[in-house]
Amino acid sequence: GKRKILLCGGGNAIHVLTSYIGSRTDCDVAIFSTFPGEANRIRDAIPDEGIHCVNDLGEEKYGKPVQVSDKADDVVPGSDVIILAIPSFTHKLYLKAVAPFVQPGVIIGAMPGEGGFDLCARYVLGSDFVDQSNLFALETLPWACRIVEYGKRVEVLGTKKEIDVGISDGKNNSAKSVLDLLQQLIGPLPILKPACNFLAVTLMNINSVWHPTISYAFYRNWDGQPFDEPPLFYYGAEEFTGEKLAKVSDEVLSIRTKIQEKYPDLDLSSLHHVREWMLTSYGDDIGDKSSIHTMLKTNKGYRGLTHPTREIRADDGTRKFMPNFQYRYFTEDVPMGLCVTRGIAELAGVPTPNIDDVIMWCQGVMNKEYLVDGKFVGHDIPSTCSPQAYGFVNLDDFLRANKYISP
Ligand code: NAD
Structure with missing residues (x-):
């Protein structure tokens, strides 16, 4: 079956991810935003063909979410991968919102994982949960990107060449298999390199x-x-x-x-x-x-x-x-x-x-x-x-x- 990828947020990075991942036939993308009014705004704005992304590598993609919601109980259950691509001061808020609807063993992470995403996840989800799941944290966002028209068009101004990713093994998936999956989702660039651990990502x-x-x-x-x-x-x-x-x-x-x-x-x-x-x-x-x-x-x-x-x-x-x-x-x-x-x-x-x-x-x-x-x-x-x-x-x-x- 298709993998369900849940994107948390609704800004620049989420526009790019929706376009990139939504253009794939092996994934369903859902968007979860708790920002007041944002879920409706983005749902209403997205055209049938999806969000259009043009990048600096000369590629164009169109991708559409199957679901957009501000209610965690609507959109979180069944997610295989949860990606937080939001400013880090909102990490705690989104982790708390998704927590009741996710099982240990899920793949969950942040791009970027600024500020010690793993500390925040242990605090909100609990250490046992984190130890059984695949946590990931990118040292930075893969792209410099800006929304051109909300819900419709986004531009990637610069794609990074290579970035470090902290990933932990979980009970269902190895860190290596999650790294490969993330690489498929974002495309060939930037090359995702495993960081030694989350502490190195935090300090980098x-x-x-x-x-x-x-x-x-x-x-x-x-x-x-x-x-x-x-x-x-x-x-x-x-x-x-x-x-x-x-x-x-x-x-x-x-x-x-x-x-x-x-x-x-x-x-x-x-x-x-x-x-x-x-x-x-x-x-x-x-x-x-x-x-x-x-x-x-x-x-x-x-x-x-x-x-x-x-x-x-x-x-x-x-x-x-x-x-x-x-x-x-x-x-x-x-x-x-x-x-x-x-x-x-x-x-x-x-x-x-x-x-x-x-x-x-x-x-x-x-x-x-x-x-x-x-x-x-x-x-x-x-x-x-x-x-x-x-x-x-x-x-x-x-x-x-x-x-x-x-x-
Ligand atoms: P953004 O400013 O577009 O993200 C804003 C989104 O965050 C909002 O649309 C909303 O979905 C969510 N949000 C903000 N406050 C919220 C609140 N109080 N409650 C609920 N949701 C809230 O950010 P972005 O440009 O997509 O970047 C995401 C992260 O990547 C940021 O940490 C940023 O520093 C980093 N980053 C961005 C770029 C870039 O080019 N855009 C480059 C490098 C790093």
Whole structure:
């Protein structure tokens, strides 16, 4: 029979997945969205031929869901594979909604699995459930993609070349068979490579390094005046930006080194410096590979992308732009990104002065408190996805409870 693939959400990524998977004859796609009004909106918008996706590889696909609903009891039962392709602050919400209608042994995961999807799944579904099921977490989304017309048309601007995926064995399927299945569903690119484990995926989170650090580097000397145009995000990077990114990434790697010294059997070898990540993900899309700074500025995939801004009117009526510190580069990539890494560093006893610089600046513009006097003890920690938010206060408990090392 056909496999039932349940897609949770209704944004850019879900449009691409609906088109890709819905175009296959061996799968039925269903969409589950709890976002108010979204299920109706998407159902009403999709034409008979399905959602049209054009990608940067020159392919065109049309795919249609067999079912779209905001009610878990309608749409979740019978799902063989459940894919969450939504911002990570909604993971808990969707996992709670599907939990009553899924059985241990299901294939369930997130793209991207930012912020420790496995921790969230253990918390919501329970450790026994997770141990029997195939959990998966992609280190990033396979594509840069944007909806062109809601429910009708979506564009893949850039397909990544290769990405790491954390996958666990379950009682029904091996990790290898799930990796093969996911590869079939997304198509030949990007190539999905097994990560050593979920911890490596969590620490590899590129958005958590790129977005807060590049923003910090750009705004650190900002005079507070509005911009005439939204400033370029990657192409506007300075040498300082590249150097800071390198130092932040060095600190992530010193977490790896420290953990591996203490636990030689815990493999974190798929965790790389952002320099290598950039080369494997974008390859020849990058013009000048001499430094992180030049790679940011000559990566075709980053061309034209701007800092998130809000439009305002100047006194003379002209359009101006102010930074939008409410955007996911902050609201997602700090609490579900860099703070997760910072929390793991805290448990491992690794100093992270550069990560701290970035978090301190971000928490200021976000009006949050994560760090206090260089300690990860701020009152907004419970709203992060850090180990501390799940109650972990020592490295050993954290690694054992999440099965990164044997219990
Ligand atoms: P999106 O912003 O389009 O997703 C929004 C969707 O999330 C909504 O349509 C809704 O279905 C769901 N949602 C949001 N808030 C909700 C709420 N309160 N209750 C219920 N549902 C809610 O995101 P996207 O562009 O599809 O990206 C998905 C993930 O991939 C994000 O984490 C994003 O950071 C990451 N990502 C996206 C891109 C890209 O090019 N689009 C690239 C890299 C990474």
